[in-house]
Amino acid sequence: xDVILNQLFAxxxxxxxxxxxxxxxxxxxxxxxxxxxxxxxxxxxxAYAAWAMQTHAGFSIIVALPFVFxxxxxxxxxxxxxxxxxxYHRPLDTILATWGIGIVxxxxxxxxxxxxxxxxxxxxMLSGNTQIGGLFMSNYRIFLxxxxxxxLMATWALLTRTEFGMKLRAVIQNRQISECYGIxxxxxxxxxxxxxxxxxxxxxxxxxxxxxxxxTMGTGLVVDAFLVVIVGGLGSLIGTAAASALIGExxxxxxxxxxxxxxxxxxxxxxxxxxxxxxxGLFPSNTGR
Amino acid sequence: xxxxxxxxxxxxxxxxxxxxxxxxxxxxxxxFELNTFARYLALGIVSLALALSWGGAGLLxxxxxxxxxxGSYAMAMHLKLKASGGxxxxxxxxxxxxxxPLIWVPFHSLGxxxxxxLLVPAFVGGLIATFMFRARxxxxxxxxxxxxFLVAFQLVVxxxxxxxxxxxxxxxxxxxxxxxxxxxxxxxGFYYLVAGCLMLAITLGLYLTHSKFGxxxxxxxxxxxxxxxxxxDVASYQTVIFCISAALAGWSGMLxxxxxxxxxxxxxxxxxxxxxxxxxxxxxxDSVIAAAIGAILVNxxxxxxxxxxxxxxxxxxxxxxxxxxxxxxRGLHGLIGDLWHVLSNxxxxxxxxxxxxxxxxxPVETRQEN
Numbered sequence: 001x002d003v004i005l006n007q008l009f010a011x012x013x014x015x016x017x018x019x020x021x022x023x024x025x026x027x028x029x030x031x032x033x034x035x036x037x038x039x040x041x042x043x044x045x046x047a048y049a050a051w052a053m054q055t056h057a058g059f060s061i062i063v064a065l066p067f068v069f070x071x072x073x074x075x076x077x078x079x080x081x082x083x084x085x086x087x088y089h090r091p092l093d094t095i096l097a098t099w100g101i102g103i104v105x106x107x108x109x110x111x112x113x114x115x116x117x118x119x120x121x122x123x124x125m126l127s128g129n130t131q132i133g134g135l136f137m138s139n140y141r142i143f144l145x146x147x148x149x150x151x152l153m154a155t156w157a158l159l160t161r162t163e164f165g166m167k168l169r170a171v172i173q174n175r176q177i178s179e180c181y182g183i184x185x186x187x188x189x190x191x192x193x194x195x196x197x198x199x200x201x202x203x204x205x206x207x208x209x210x211x212x213x214x215x216t217m218g219t220g221l222v223v224d225a226f227l228v229v230i231v232g233g234l235g236s237l238i239g240t241a242a243a244s245a246l247i248g249e250x251x252x253x254x255x256x257x258x259x260x261x262x263x264x265x266x267x268x269x270x271x272x273x274x275x276x277x278x279x280x281g282l283f284p285s286n287t288g289r
Numbered sequence: 290x291x292x293x294x295x296x297x298x299x300x301x302x303x304x305x306x307x308x309x310x311x312x313x314x315x316x317x318x319x320x321f322e323l324n325t326f327a328r329y330l331a332l333g334i335v336s337l338a339l340a341l342s343w344g345g346a347g348l349l350x351x352x353x354x355x356x357x358x359x360g361s362y363a364m365a366m367h368l369k370l371k372a373s374g375g376x377x378x379x380x381x382x383x384x385x386x387x388x389x390p391l392i393w394v395p396f397h398s399l400g401x402x403x404x405x406x407l408l409v410p411a412f413v414g415g416l417i418a419t420f421m422f423r424a425r426x427x428x429x430x431x432x433x434x435x436x437x438f439l440v441a442f443q444l445v446v447x448x449x450x451x452x453x454x455x456x457x458x459x460x461x462x463x464x465x466x467x468x469x470x471x472x473x474x475x476x477x478g479f480y481y482l483v484a485g486c487l488m489l490a491i492t493l494g495l496y497l498t499h500s501k502f503g504x505x506x507x508x509x510x511x512x513x514x515x516x517x518x519x520x521x522d523v524a525s526y527q528t529v530i531f532c533i534s535a536a537l538a539g540w541s542g543m544l545x546x547x548x549x550x551x552x553x554x555x556x557x558x559x560x561x562x563x564x565x566x567x568x569x570x571x572x573x574x575d576s577v578i579a580a581a582i583g584a585i586l587v588n589x590x591x592x593x594x595x596x597x598x599x600x601x602x603x604x605x606x607x608x609x610x611x612x613x614x615x616x617x618x619r620g621l622h623g624l625i626g627d628l629w630h631v632l633s634n635x636x637x638x639x640x641x642x643x644x645x646x647x648x649x650x651x652p653v654e655t656r657q658e659n
Contacts, residue, residue: 035429086615092349095432096570097614099563103607111604219559223440230433261448268441272434276420279430 002134007256008249013141015248016148017207021221022228022240023155024199030235031172031192033091034084038098039225040218041105042197046072046204047213048109051118060123061205068205069198075105076197080190088189102218110215122209144206151199156237158195168192172235227271233281242282247271294499300578301491308484313477320473323480324548329588330480330487331544336568336584337494337577338537343566344574345498346530347427347510352417352435353538354562355442356410358554360539362446362453363409365552366393367402368462379461384451392452399466406543407536414535415528422524422531427513436559443557458553465547474548483544487581490537494577497533506530567610573622583620 025039049068053059059067079101087094126139159165170178171185179185204218211217228247232239247267255263274282308330316322335357342348369378370393377389395401421434446453453459465472472479497503508516509523517523546552555561565584572583587606595602617624 035432083611083615090618091429092432093614093618095349095351095429096566097611100567100607100610100614104604104611107601107604107607111601223436223559226433227437230430261444265441265444265448268437268444272437272441275430275434275437276424276426279424279426 004253004256005133005135007252009135009137009141011249011252012245013144013248014252015245016141016145017203017210018224018228018244018248019148019241020151020203020206021200021225022232022244023151023237024196024203025222025225026229026232026235026237026240027155027199028193028196029229031168032084032088032189034088034094034098034193035091035226036084036098036193036196037095037222037226038079038102038105039196039200040220040222041102042072042076042200042218043204043207043221044109044213044215044218045075045105046201047120047208047211047217048113048118048204049201050205050208051120051213054120061120061208062123065202065205068201072201072204073194073198076200077190077194079197080193084193085186085189102222106215106218113215115215117212117214120208120213140209147206151202152237152241155199159237164188164191227268231271231274231281233283236281236283239281239283246282291499294495297495297499297576297578300576301495304491304578304582305488308487309481313480318477320475320477320480323477324475325592326589327474327480327483328545328548329585329592330483331541331548332565332568332588333487333581333584334490334541334544335538335565336572337490337581338534338541339565339569340572340574340577340580341494341497341537342530342534343569344576344580345503345510346506346527348527348531349432349566350435350531350534351432351559351562351566352439352442353534353565354557354559355435355439356414356535356538357542357545357561357565358442358446358552358557359410359413360406360542361546361552361556362459362542363396363402363406363539364465364543364546365459365462366396367399368465368546368550369459370397371466372461372463378459380454380457380459381451384455386451390452403543406539410539410542411532411536415532418528418531419524422527425513425524436562439557439559439562443554446554446557453554456554458551458555460551462546462550472547474550479547483548486540486544490540491577491581493537497530498577502526502529567606569620570618571610571613571620573620573624575619576622579620579622586621 021039021043024042025036028034028036028039046068049071050061050064053064053067054061083097083101084094087097122140126143128139130137130139130142157165159168167178167183167188170181170183171188175185224247228243229240231247232241232243250270251263251267253263254266257263258266312326313323316326335353339350339353342350373379377386378393381389395405417435417438421431426434447455449455464474467482470478472482505516505521505526508519509521509526513523542556545556568584568587569580570583571587572581573579591602591606594605598605613620619626
């Protein structure tokens with residue numbers, strides 16, 4: 001029983017990381033239909049930004065988070081302005097262009113920082129464990145779960161409770177008419193892309209104590225995060241959250257039953273079948289694009 | 290004979306002349322130099338295979354590397370069995386595999402191997418295609434499902450260490466014996482073997498694109514629903530082109546194993562699969578010849594420039610690729626086509642200032658909306 005509980009907790013903490021990465025992706029995909037394969041590299045940039053701030057300025061990860069968000073968001077904003085904005089009418093080509101951007105970002109980091117893996121210390125105040133019965137939970141992972149929920153809430157509030165969110169939803173529903181009402185769709189898209197990139201950066205900073213930071217770390221993550229977005233359903237925040245919980249827990253449980261690799265294979269097979277029968281995801285949103 | 294077919298045949302003849310006479314002459318008929326070029330030609334086949342499904346039918350298959358890997362492993366299994374003589378392949382001993390797994394047994398025969406290298410990828414491609422296209426999955430979802438399949442397949446191959454050699458792949462292979470000819474991969478003869486395969490593949494691709502079958506696929510690409518209303522069974526057409534594309538990828542994989550003399554799970558990685566997409570996009574997804582040339586050019590550049598710039602090369606590849614997607618989405622093929630139109634229109638204007646056919650001869654942009 002304890003083994004299962006511990007595994008469930010591990011699955012939940014993995015789900016929370018997936019959630020933060022996938023949220024950014026879901027917003028970008030939901031708002032603009034852009035499949036951003038450079039998202040993994042935004043995660044990687046966030047991880048390196050956290051590493052740089054810790055080694056050069058002595059910032060703890062938590063202190064560094066706002067800076068990482070702004071820095072990676074700015075990178076995303078520039079990329080959107082220069083490249084992605086020109087490709088909105090060709091959604092399949094955005095897959096290719098963003099993959100190219102990913103290669104460029106990866107190589108830039110490799111050339112400037114080096115290919116060897118970097119290590120970042122977790123925050124000291126979250127270093128211990130909490131034990132409930134036979135369930136051991138690292139405080140940092142508990143923090144991750146809480147933080148991911150907070151990010152989810154913040155994103156939800158941004159989309160539904162702010163003027164910017166209202167503009168974004170208007171543009172998603174009908175770009176032309178929104179523009180007639182004086183909403184600058186281009187501007188809204190840029191900020192949305194930057195926000196998504198910033199979230200990826202935060203996710204990157206948060207996973208540094210758990211993963212080793214290497215230039216190629218994003219490639220595997222982006223595939224997972226993308227599957228979460230598709231399974232969750234286009235532009236649905238609840239769907240993204242449910243899908244990351246589902247995929248995180250399924251991976252953890254299958255890994256327990258079989259082994260890590262077979263577990264992952266089983267989850268991928270499950271996802272393929274799910275997309276086949278529900279291509280609009282578990283929670284399709286009703287706002288037509 | 291249509292104009293398009295005429296241009297394609299001219300391009301094929303020029304390409305064949307360059308590959309058969311130009312390149313070997315340039316390399317001084319040096320087997321070692323030609324071996325690297327044979328590698329590019331082998332990759333040309335997988336790139337043109339993608340052009341058939343992506344450019345021809347609008348199905349962006351991000352899992353092309355999986356079928357490429359199947360062909361590659363089929364060939365490697367045959368050569369590994371040959372290298373180990375009657376005994377068990379060495380890596381199986383290390384993994385405590387007591388006897389030859391059943392799946393390996395047929396690969397003693399070269400005939401079965403060659404067939405398997407084509408038919409296994411085609412079969413698997415057909416399964417996935419039926420699975421997807423019967424449900425009318427299209428556009429981005431084809432890309433995502435094929436990508437997820439690729440990731441899962443690579444994991445399976447790495448996981449089944451006793452059968453596939455796991456992370457190390459299959460190394461220490463024997464040379465291939467083809468009709469009593471022991472194939473030396475560093476010989477001029479081997480280069481012509483690969484070049485012949487590429488020519489055959491291109492001819493097949495051209496035949497397909499210019500047949501009625503290719504026309505219907507283009508119709509499906511432009512508007513699947515409308516084609517369906519005309520009474521065509523869209524899913525079957527998509528499935529068949531997916532199978533053909535997979536078989537060609539397997540063929541390319543077999544040749545690639547011959548050139549490099551090993552098979553590795555990195556052939557089935559996401560980055561390799563997207564590299565294939567890059568070659569195809571740079572050359573031009575609308576034309577099989579252009580896609581093959583794209584693979585050859587990018588790999589040639591990579592071979593030459595990575596010596597000079599080492600790490601910087603990947604950065605340049607990324608930049609080139611982003612620029613291609615942004616500014617010449619139809620690849621070099623589209624660029625040359627546009628230039629051709631501009632030049633021919635320009636010269637006609639000089640000769641006949643009042644030529645009304647100028648309006649008609651402007652290139653008609655067919656944009657892919659999926």
